[in-house]
Amino acid sequence: xxSANKRSGRLVHFFFSGVIRLYMAGKQLLKCExxxxxxxxYVQIVESIVKTKKGYRCVRCGNENQQLxxxxxxxxxKRICTYCRxxxxxxxxxxxxxxxxxxxxxxxxxFSSPLKWSGKLSPAQQLASDEVCHAIDRNxxxxxxxxxxxxxxxxxxxxxNLALSHGKRVCIAAPRTDVVLELxxxxxxxxxxxDMAALYGGSEDRGKLASLTVATTHQxxxxxxxxxxxxxxxxxxxxxxxxxxxxxxxxxxxKPTSSLIYLTATPNEQWRYExxxxxxxxxxxxxxxxxxxxxxxxxxxxxxxxxxxxxxRLPSCVVRxxxxxxxxxxxxxxxxPHIDFLQQAVPHLQQFHPHIEGVHAEDPKRKEKVLAxxxxxxxxxxxxxILERGVTVPNIDVAVLGAEQPIFTExxxxxxxxxxxxxxxxxxxxxxxxHFGKTxxxxxxxxxxxxxxxxxxxRGLLDE
Amino acid sequence: MKCVIxxxxxxxxxxxxxxxxxxxxxxxxxxxxxxxxxxxxxxxxRCSRLTDQVVCEDCIAWEKRKSVLKxxxxxxxxxxxxxxxxxxxxxxxxxxxxxxxxxxxxxxxxKHFSSDVCLVPIPLSPSRLAERGFNQAEAIASLLPSPMIFxxxxxxxxxxxxxxxxxxxxxxxxxxTGENVAEKRIVIVDDIYTTxxxxxxxxxxxxxxxxxxxxxxxxxxx
Numbered sequence: 001x002x003s004a005n006k007r008s009g010r011l012v013h014f015f016f017s018g019v020i021r022l023y024m025a026g027k028q029l030l031k032c033e034x035x036x037x038x039x040x041x042y043v044q045i046v047e048s049i050v051k052t053k054k055g056y057r058c059v060r061c062g063n064e065n066q067q068l069x070x071x072x073x074x075x076x077x078k079r080i081c082t083y084c085r086x087x088x089x090x091x092x093x094x095x096x097x098x099x100x101x102x103x104x105x106x107x108x109x110x111f112s113s114p115l116k117w118s119g120k121l122s123p124a125q126q127l128a129s130d131e132v133c134h135a136i137d138r139n140x141x142x143x144x145x146x147x148x149x150x151x152x153x154x155x156x157x158x159x160x161n162l163a164l165s166h167g168k169r170v171c172i173a174a175p176r177t178d179v180v181l182e183l184x185x186x187x188x189x190x191x192x193x194x195d196m197a198a199l200y201g202g203s204e205d206r207g208k209l210a211s212l213t214v215a216t217t218h219q220x221x222x223x224x225x226x227x228x229x230x231x232x233x234x235x236x237x238x239x240x241x242x243x244x245x246x247x248x249x250x251x252x253x254x255k256p257t258s259s260l261i262y263l264t265a266t267p268n269e270q271w272r273y274e275x276x277x278x279x280x281x282x283x284x285x286x287x288x289x290x291x292x293x294x295x296x297x298x299x300x301x302x303x304x305x306x307x308x309x310x311x312x313r314l315p316s317c318v319v320r321x322x323x324x325x326x327x328x329x330x331x332x333x334x335x336x337p338h339i340d341f342l343q344q345a346v347p348h349l350q351q352f353h354p355h356i357e358g359v360h361a362e363d364p365k366r367k368e369k370v371l372a373x374x375x376x377x378x379x380x381x382x383x384x385x386i387l388e389r390g391v392t393v394p395n396i397d398v399a400v401l402g403a404e405q406p407i408f409t410e411x412x413x414x415x416x417x418x419x420x421x422x423x424x425x426x427x428x429x430x431x432x433x434x435h436f437g438k439t440x441x442x443x444x445x446x447x448x449x450x451x452x453x454x455x456x457x458x459r460g461l462l463d464e
Numbered sequence: 465m466k467c468v469i470x471x472x473x474x475x476x477x478x479x480x481x482x483x484x485x486x487x488x489x490x491x492x493x494x495x496x497x498x499x500x501x502x503x504x505x506x507x508x509x510r511c512s513r514l515t516d517q518v519v520c521e522d523c524i525a526w527e528k529r530k531s532v533l534k535x536x537x538x539x540x541x542x543x544x545x546x547x548x549x550x551x552x553x554x555x556x557x558x559x560x561x562x563x564x565x566x567x568x569x570x571x572x573x574x575k576h577f578s579s580d581v582c583l584v585p586i587p588l589s590p591s592r593l594a595e596r597g598f599n600q601a602e603a604i605a606s607l608l609p610s611p612m613i614f615x616x617x618x619x620x621x622x623x624x625x626x627x628x629x630x631x632x633x634x635x636x637x638x639x640x641t642g643e644n645v646a647e648k649r650i651v652i653v654d655d656i657y658t659t660x661x662x663x664x665x666x667x668x669x670x671x672x673x674x675x676x677x678x679x680x681x682x683x684x685x686x
Binding site: 088 | 466471557560596597
């Protein structure tokens, strides 16, 4: 009787530990999130908030900004308890709520050549793809510097294939949910046999540890030493560039020996210097897959547009540009610096054409409006910098009003210019920067594009 | 200054009143502030709901059921922004957000109540309290100058927001703790007044225990 009990007990234990292992492997979770008993053998329990010389530090997100710590009368520990406000949306890290970090083994799954893709890479893509494979094989880090529209995702396929057939876990992290939602189905279609997880705020795959993970950088805060290959898309994009928490999360989520691959179209100055001096390994794709040069922006002085706007008037060159596009029925993006200006300007612009619309980050109808633009229902879409990347619509023009504003950095302007001429059918287009005095960022952006074209020409990657 | 909600830096407008008076600077930026909507204008005089009637239909129904709650006062309207902020405050546990409500809560409270009333925050069940780490009603009550009495105790464990309208009215949620409430003027404090079932039940219990005048004060009226 007792032995039977013992056996069933062991069986239950075995079953639970299996499930828990699957759930906990590669994770760092808050103790209050775990409603089941866990095997102390395979976990390490650490304080989530530690005291340092400067004050407090959050172990999960690396936050050391003292303004982002707060305290409250905690009912659990009956004391005044300090917590981190920076990562509170992922569950509260407080003094009485430690982190449970998995230290046990992480099971790995081997696939034999799971890639099902028949496309062909361009010579420049092939070169980059080989470099990626090489870096993954040797657990190295690599920067893939590819112009907008070069076909960065395809460059990764061979590398991911290699990693999966070696039983490695791969994570592709992107700063924004939109990118994750676009990337996940694309990868699922070329790796049909691989278990995949798409992680973002409110996703159904939460808590899954799959062989191939596509995640927003925020979600990586739940992982610790979990991935053999970490690919970070759009490293220069907001919020990754502005928030040290996200690079901390990336570092923490990957294994100590793992490969780290960055993808970007516009690396910052420091990185470009490191590439130039050979401190950082990089591979460049200076031309688009369709072998046409990048369209180069033109500058047009529009006077003090903000002063004019106070009298509800727009500069005459901008009005001309809008009229031209409405008449020729050529779709265009008009980028503006601020939400406030956008909200005032859209009703005014609707006098030119009633279907002109505006979108910004907090717009609840953002998705619908972008979709309507794609379908051709909106002649001109006025937008803030949120649409600077990711959105690909064939045959459009782009203009920036107030290109001298500080929000339009070099990388933002390069990305904006990168919206034009994406498809092989319409590889050209007009990029206009309406400005009140050229800035360094504008000049640098233009120089950046011109240089990329020169580089591509030198390597024979263009048909002209 | 750093906004307590969006963490962005913003510049307060400098004026003499900042130097010359004790007026506290707002803790959240004008953009976040503008998205909270305070209840103003035509409201039901019993429950603060925005309506053109003097007393709304729900309150007439409560009267027929002989409810002892004299009045409910609320500060903000429920909108998507409020939902987002409350989600972060209550469910993610970002306690510091309470500071964003301090000024308005105190202003509205002192307009309707004298400070010699006693506050009774709506309690949480022990398991929920352990999960959240704090009681949101108590947090709101702690902004106010009046003393608190913990006169109630939770019996059921189900979240009110997970129940249907019908279910909210049936079944008991509270019992008394035995704290003396007799002959006291009571203001029940909670985060949100939706159907009013919670507050009215609490009012009945406190009335039976001898409290003489019972009102309620909630952060939000949805």
